[in-house]
């Protein structure tokens with residue numbers, strides 16, 4: 421029998437999804453607000469938008485011994501962890517900003533309108549990890565995202581995936597609240613010589629039952645205190661786990677990096693020079709729109725903002741191309 425239990429007909433599903441979309445007037449209102457730096461500054465006065473004089477946050481560089489371990493872990497296992505690398509004085513305002521943005525009805529990724537969500541990737545420990553993994557002269561791929569796992573049983577981070585198939589690229593992930601075994605910390609499948617190929621997208625699709633069981637068994641939980649840094653190469657299989665016990669939301673941000681000599685794919689442009697000017701507001705809005713479009717496959721609730729993402733990309737494509 422069709423439509424048994426709680427399954428919805430295709431028409432009902434379409435109608436339900438349509439009812440979740442932003443209305444045209446809401447969409448227009450958000451587009452106007454999004455491009456207005458004054459709106460954002462009034463929303464979170466502690467942070468700036470495209471202000472050259474924005475105070476640079478600071479963090480103590482990683483000690484040589486820690487950095488050696490990180491370089492070794494990256495080369496042998498494909499991921500690394502630097503515990504408590506960034507202080508509360510940097511992390512706490514970022515987390516508070518994400519909460520403010522959510523309370524104002526925006527997806528958390530709009531945090532990337534603020535300078536501070538870009539400047540954090542210049543902190544010494546982040547730069548040391550990116551250089552250890554990719555070499556000096558690495559660049560940013562402007563694929564930033566802000567993850568927010570609700571503190572309710574069953575909420576979850578992103579399902580198991582790899583960030584891409586290509587070499588010489590890595591992601592750095594920063595928890596802004598403690599990421600615990602209960603609220604949805606990250607998991608990785610460490611790479612090794614025998615299984616390095618499994619992290620490619622096509623291998624994931626065709627993995628046998630036996631391979632999947634082997635991968636599950638090798639999975640490694642990475643609980644991390646707020647301000648720690650996790651890094652992994654694109655081909656490393658990883659995921660954000662399921663919240664099992666209500667507590668604090670798991671909030672985190674991520675950025676992608678590419679090696680100095682690597683040719684970017686068109687979807688990775690514009691690259692950002694790790695030392696140069698930060699992206700303009702329109703470039704940030706383009707990147708936010710693209711991220712909403714791209715990552716709705718991992719976060720269904722982003723479908724509500726799909727039109728907004730598309731409209732931002734359309735509106736700010738030119739600024740992006742001229743870079």
Ligand SMILES: O=C(O)CCC(=O)C(=O)O
Pocket residue numbers: 565567576577578583591593658659660661672674
């Ligand atoms: O935070 C999460 O749940 C997932 C993070 C992740 O997998 C990513 O950014 O690639």
